[in-house]
Amino acid sequence: MKSPRPACRLVALLGIGAGALATPVAASAQGLSSRVETATLTLPHSLEPASQNWCTWELCYLGPRLYHQPRADGSLLVGWTDSSGTGHVSAVSGGALGATHDFPGTRLKGLVAHSDDGYAVLLWDSSTDVMWLSRRQADGSQVWTTSLNSSVAVFDNDVGDSRLGFDGATYAAYYAVYGVSDPYTGHNGDQLTLVSSNGVVGPGGWDFGCSHSMAELVGYHPGLGQTTVLCSSDCYPQKGLNADYSHLLFASDGGCDGMVSLQLGQMAAAESAWKVAFNALDRPCCEAHGIGLATVDASYQTSVAWLTSTDGSTERDPVLARLQNLGTTERYLVGWRTINDSVFHLGVVDGGGAFLEGPESLAGTGIGWGERDDSFRSNPDGSVSWLHGDPSSTTLKVHRFRDGVLFSDGFESGDTSAWSATVP
Secondary structure: OOOOOOOOOOEEEOOOOOOOOEEEEEEEOOOHHHEEEEEEEEOOOEEEOEEEEEOOOOOOOOOOOOOOEEEEOOOOEEEEEEOOOOOEEEEEEOOEEEEEEEEEEEEEEEEEEEOOOOOEEEEOOOOEEEEEEEEEEOOOOOEEEEEOOOOOOEOOOOOOOEEEEEOEEEEEEHHHEOOOOOOOOOOOEEEEEEEOOOOOEOOOEEOOOEEEEEEEEEEOOOOOOOEEEEEEEEEEEOOEEEEOOOOOEOOOOOOOOOOEEEEEEEEEEEOOOOOEEEEOEEEEEEEOOOEEEEOOOOOOOOEEEEEOOOOOOOOOEEEEEEOOOOOOOOOEEEEEOOOOOOOEEEEEOOOOOOHHHHHHHEEOOOOOOOOOOOEEEEOOOOOOEEEOOOOOOOOOEEEEEEEOEEOOOOEEEEEHHHHHHOOO
16 A cells, blocks of 8 residues: 655666737736636536645645646647546637547546647556556547556556646656555656657656655747656655756755655746746745746756745745747746635736736635646637636636737737636
């Protein structure tokens, strides 16, 4: 059986065409929350319940694991798991739930959308402890399915996360694992597996990386031409925020027992670097001030701007996505939750982390997101969308933020008419 607390560290195995944009005139005087459009979808089945995991220096419970990917036509693909343990992928268009594809007996653990309207999914069979990567046609029919299991570890649903990325040719599946074979038996790490677009497991990656890997992210940066994975580790190879297993970006405290003072939010591609949102406690070893925005270049050189100025004891669940590029100014939608009052906060920052708008309290608006969420996504029209669903609920909220910048023609970007109603 898996221990309720990750075991002590072991030495880990090294795994060796858009048109021109209109000119912005001035920011809208509207508040940020008034520019968030919400569609409430009624699902055919209730969402999965909360599950125990590890958060910032404590055990915690995470809500339903939700995944979504924007498509070129403005619609979304949404991945979710129901209370029976069946995974689903649903199409959402105009604020309405469309076709839903079902994956009986497997939980949805990652999602990538493709330009042919097909998609790829990570599917975990908890009865056999097998993680599958499956390519699907637009109608949900199987193209191929490949097992990702190694000989030393299996997916761990109680520690860390599961993520899926794609660079146009290769999938990167990155998730927490639990050792089942020596020398890793009973220990916790993470696994990175690279799979070709034909479903063939390729070289690179690793079977047992950051240990203990308390959170994971994966992303492909088209400007840099590179895929990067991030982990928050309480012990190995270094305590803190690590990139591509061995590069320490920001040091934090850790107990090598599941306790970690830094947790991940999200990553977003800047022009020539990554932006990474995280939350961190101020500790004797490692100065921190709550919500951090790291800038990480191709050689892993890192700088951090702090979006809050606290000791980090109340800030959690940071989120991040890039807004449309207007001129040369990079702009990002950022947010976090404060646990002392259960309030979400939203803001817009530039590439250096300076607030252009907000931060604004979302108290009383009904706008929020999940614990350690990675669902904020940039859309082709420049908006940002994300998901929010409560444990065991039969409804799912799809939020979309439009930045409200006025253009030289006097109009705001985007058509919001389809997002005004609650869908039964």
